Amino acid sequence: MAGNTFGKIFQLTTFGESHGSAIGGVLDGCPAGLKLDLNFIQSELDRRKPGQSTITSQRKESDAFEILSGVYEGITLGTPIAFLFRNEDDKPSDYENLKDVYRPSHADYVYDAKYGIRDYRGGGRSSARETGARVFAGAIAKQLLGTEKISIRAYVSQVGKIKLEKEYTELNLDKSETNMVRCPDETVAGKMIQQIEEAKKGGDTVGGVITCVIQNVPVGLGEPVFDKLHADLAKAVMSINAAHGFEYGSGFEGAAMKGSEHNDIMLAREGKNKLVTKTNHSGGILGGISNGMDICFRVAFKPVSTLMMNQQTIDSSGNAVGLKGKGRHDPCVVPRAVPIVEAMAALVLADHFFRNINSKLKT
Amino acid sequence: MAGNTFGKIFQLTTFGESHGSAIGGVLDGCPAGLKLDLNFIQSELDRRKPGQSTITSQRKESDAFEILSGVYEGITLGTPIAFLFRNEDDKPSDYENLKDVYRPSHADYVYDAKYGIRDYRGGGRSSARETGARVFAGAIAKQLLGTEKISIRAYVSQVGKIKLEKEYTELNLDKSETNMVRCPDETVAGKMIQQIEEAKKGGDTVGGVITCVIQNVPVGLGEPVFDKLHADLAKAVMSINAAHGFEYGSGFEGAAMKGSEHNDIMLAREGKNKLVTKTNHSGGILGGISNGMDICFRVAFKPVSTLMMNQQTIDSSGNAVGLKGKGRHDPCVVPRAVPIVEAMAALVLADHFFRNINSKLKT
Amino acid sequence: MAGNTFGKIFQLTTFGESHGSAIGGVLDGCPAGLKLDLNFIQSELDRRKPGQSTITSQRKESDAFEILSGVYEGITLGTPIAFLFRNEDDKPSDYENLKDVYRPSHADYVYDAKYGIRDYRGGGRSSARETGARVFAGAIAKQLLGTEKISIRAYVSQVGKIKLEKEYTELNLDKSETNMVRCPDETVAGKMIQQIEEAKKGGDTVGGVITCVIQNVPVGLGEPVFDKLHADLAKAVMSINAAHGFEYGSGFEGAAMKGSEHNDIMLAREGKNKLVTKTNHSGGILGGISNGMDICFRVAFKPVSTLMMNQQTIDSSGNAVGLKGKGRHDPCVVPRAVPIVEAMAALVLADHFFRNINSKLKT
């Protein structure tokens, strides 16, 4: 049973291999009557696309999307929104050396074992190119959430050993987009960029962490007991290529705390039942349900697996061989993963927004 | 749209409030012909139940399950397996002081806001008692997985500030059950127990971390692109009460590594296509699909919110009030959460085992 | 992948074999705040239960339901509503002769072939007793729909060769419950009863047809393109034991008509966009979406398979043997199937009511 569909009411299905004719998706469950800002969609895609700066892959991907259905004169029809991106810049020659070899820590091997067939021309379905479809759909989700004033902003908070020590509350998140690593603190951003450039120079790569902040969330999003809001956020971002860890609120640090330190003292109730607490170790979510405080989570990404240096691996006969990466790959995935994290968060929030609508009888 | 169902083919739905007449579940999609070991189910439930040691809640819960359907003469029929636990030891008087007050960092407030109705007698649906149904179903999943020799073992690797620094490969995991905190290293276990007892003495609580190891997993489990094996594991364990973080393989530490350190050198292919790698930073999963190496993940739990000390909070009119916990609560959740983590992992593995069956045409 | 769950948002899962300890279900997705009329639920169950008249099975079934969760002080909590009926009057001795024999036109054979295991004590999961869970959930759905003034009424319109020739518009549907065959025309009801009694006397059984009328349906229920309202109604009622046919509006007769006869001339728009047409060959549904006119459909039921006479069949070794029914069976299924048809229709309507809520943006 395939896993290419995400969401229950606001539902995205993606398709496409990196070197097939197109990648794309079908977004179903978007209500009729939403006026789409196509420029905004494009600007979100531009934040994800390779070649945007000197610290990302220099690969060129077509960033021209085509909407096939579900939109008429710029307004959603309530029917499935299908869209695609043509694959243009494929250089299968970059991959010919991979025909019979598996790349270390790549998905080549397991795809071959699982499906018994291998399209060696690039990552196929495991390629990060698939995330373009997520960003497209996420841009629509953001516009929907925007009608409710919900905002979602992510930024890079760690690259390799360089960590941004400040909390998001001490930062101006609007500054994230002013530098190519997407870190809202300029000084730290400079160090991060240097770290990436050094890795790149050595043919190496480096991991990182993205922090995401969701603000103005209404109380009540998230469903007991399995579809807790943070559980669905965890799944959403862990499904992004290279993600290795997720934490929200106090996260792993919370494990070392005492209850008397960790509990968020309730101060007041505001507006539409939003809670105000002194601290926010709960990360805006109690028992899996949003409480109105900011939602804050972090995602860890491993370093990119394709290296421009020699590595030992095996071929399809199981024999040991050496392999050196070719092509144009990212030395660090996190700058381009920022809009993907935001997109996945937006898909979760939009889905839960609609799921919550029938929680109680209207009176 | 409610969230009480988990899994796609091997599917659990749970029901029940902590102070209603029963909690239970329906496990659908279990094949016919599995001979159930009911004693094993009971032993798994015993690992979760309160009152099992001096460092857990002294609350008594009925641990007697009743199977209502789906099993005939000890063999599964292929039909839904419904089961329940009666609620017996409810002392609503423990909760009377909560009628108009919200407990800090508890789900009371958001349930009330979401549903517009409040059963103040305990946690209702957010109560950890619901996890009994998960352990029951997980025990059946484990028996199914056992027919494929897949094993799942979790243990406590951190309590408050006490961390078990050894990797699982340096430990004898069979020792986890020899002490009441479920840590396989006796010396560290002793310190953990002390940490919990100190917290308890002060009316306080403490968080912790559980590590889970899954061995002998066949290659190919996990579905591109959203239902990656680790994404579904993340969701599964993040849906357990108090979970605040998830990481697998290298996890958050991987973010600080270089690709040349992180990549797992492929050494060989063994048996049914299992991969052998030098290191296992990938945590047994590549591109969301199991590669045959051990799967290892960690879950962070915040400290329990109910404290036996005074805390500031608000009442249902939004006014500030003081509150002190009553009743019998856990000073630390992790010892009893070990079987719950295992159960959720077993549900994910069993579901993905069946989902993978049709990945390629039989020839 | 099992099929014990019905509905997408308002969702029922049933469980239980006829001779296990209980049958029941979990109804998930019912909003919080619905005040339940438990007497109404009981009265619906009484309409389905055996032994209610001389023309139904004389088997006694416990009609006492127990609600396990989801309801507090008579109000729904928004959490799963679990319920059960204990099995009490099982006489396995009635079934001993079936241990190695398959009943003609029964599900015994295919269950055995599918699951490789057989609980010969009655129909197991294929027993009509399972429909009690549907009627229970349907009674809650009816109460939900009642808050929107939607009414659902079914009646018997054919028993064997006796047909009620009048349209529902010529009948007083409130009279259906005044006789034991549930036909609103007393004269025809008398003939139907006679037909059933004759069949019963001869150890035989007879089929029939149920007509169902749904009134005051809001415009807009039903989802393009697969989940058309009539497609979901068809599936719902065809899943009832012994159902062999479904038609709505003009049905099979419509196939013989010309477009100029069949088209429903539009006359006006009323109230909340309800359509008024001269005729109603469309059966209240256009393109799969309700138009506000009455929905009318019919379901054909085959005669009950268990006969009190000798029949030829095969045993589990494939040899020809004779078999005569034992026990207490219905000579005609339709009088008791009336509330089941209504219940399934109510589940479909309630589900589509919630599914439609997000069809367009609120402005």
Next chain:
Amino acid sequence: MAGNTFGKIFQLTTFGESHGSAIGGVLDGCPAGLKLDLNFIQSELDRRKPGQSTITSQRKESDAFEILSGVYEGITLGTPIAFLFRNEDDKPSDYENLKDVYRPSHADYVYDAKYGIRDYRGGGRSSARETGARVFAGAIAKQLLGTEKISIRAYVSQVGKIKLEKEYTELNLDKSETNMVRCPDETVAGKMIQQIEEAKKGGDTVGGVITCVIQNVPVGLGEPVFDKLHADLAKAVMSINAAHGFEYGSGFEGAAMKGSEHNDIMLAREGKNKLVTKTNHSGGILGGISNGMDICFRVAFKPVSTLMMNQQTIDSSGNAVGLKGKGRHDPCVVPRAVPIVEAMAALVLADHFFRNINSKLKT
């Protein structure tokens, strides 16, 4: 919650409005390793396309499909198979007169009411053009089923008042494709064609019935209790435009029969547990599960609503107006619906084939 997805394991999502840029679909859950016969897919599409004969719509539709993903060198990859058909021959001018008018017995009105937005250029999502995507996916399902020797053949058994009185067992089903109305009896076919031509001449349309026969079905397909094989077939074909009735086996006639006439005497067990019965009133399905006998069902279609004559209707202000159809429409839908019925049946069978695989433990 949208309804554009069909199937649980072998799952089709369709998209596209009749006058948008393309219609198409995503078929997910097809195992890897199936060698596709693209010519067969095209030949199935040709059976559905308009303009194929003098008794169908003369509209020209592009019948050129493009596969976007999921297939490499003609072999399925196990990943989603996305495909599309470009819309080319749209003549919006044909529809300009509809801008403010609703067509009688069409979906215009309800779409407008449901979504609050109207693309008056043709049927939008309710257009029969969407069924092209079903036929495409059905052609792949047929190839999968072909590897199991399962065959699905439908034919026209009624046009208006002309009925084919013979049972399928008395006919040579291979002859259905030898005439343009798709009736395997040449004499009756001639009368049917005449009936359609007469209707066409008068600007009128006529309904009809399609019979579908599925042979060599393995025992065990179909899931208790809601997803009975015939219930899923009913939903599948009732979701085709203009379908108004469904019956299988004895169908509505069975309602008039006695149990002693209706029961199918079991004669033997053959091959892989296939049942052999004297009669087949059960239509190859017992208790919702295939028994190995032929599955036979019938679908009634109403006459096409668009007439080339004046009809009374209302405009968007609710005022009475006259309307006469323009454009190129079918005088009778059933000849072109034959491959659509087969496609939907193939989707159901393929899905249930995979769903049944885990019904019992492999030993």
